[in-house]
Amino acid sequence: MSRIKTQKTQVYAVIAGAVVRFACYKGFSFGQDTFGKIDASCLDEDTKDYERGMRDPGEGSISIDLDDENVSHIKLLQVAESGEKIEWYIGSSHASTPPTYEAVTGIDLPEDRIWWSFKGYINPTAPDDIAADALVSYAFTIVRTSGVITTLRTVTP
Numbered sequence: 001m002s003r004i005k006t007q008k009t010q011v012y013a014v015i016a017g018a019v020v021r022f023a024c025y026k027g028f029s030f031g032q033d034t035f036g037k038i039d040a041s042c043l044d045e046d047t048k049d050y051e052r053g054m055r056d057p058g059e060g061s062i063s064i065d066l067d068d069e070n071v072s073h074i075k076l077l078q079v080a081e082s083g084e085k086i087e088w089y090i091g092s093s094h095a096s097t098p099p100t101y102e103a104v105t106g107i108d109l110p111e112d113r114i115w116w117s118f119k120g121y122i123n124p125t126a127p128d129d130i131a132a133d134a135l136v137s138y139a140f141t142i143v144r145t146s147g148v149i150t151t152l153r154t155v156t157p
Helices: 071-082
Strands: 010-015 018-022 025-029 034-039 050-056 059-065 086-091 100-102 106-108 115-122 137-144 149-151
Touching (some): 071 137
Antiparallel strands (some): 010 086, 059 137, 100 106
């Protein structure tokens, strides 16, 4: 039975045509989608009947303990301020092979790990509470503008 550890999961995004890896993050959440309910009930029924409506992508988050010498932490702050919608790629701990991106062909996800991908933007935020015996931390809200797509790895028997 295979169990997939979260330790060594890596977070990437395509920003301005380049793959950026967000290093030393503390937590990541995809958020959960909801769907509208379209009432398809007949008046002569005792129970309501619904059709699934439009997807409302969830809000996730990425958390860091700010390191102003970590270029990816500064990039998070900049992307949050810009409001730019970016493509996110989260790679499982099976391997550490990064994705590659070319403007003509798009993203190339290595087949040696599971990938979860979506589009979304980050809301700007202030640091979390400043307290004794703590680090300056941020919890950025990621507003997804798409569902999460799972790309399974290639497993050889």
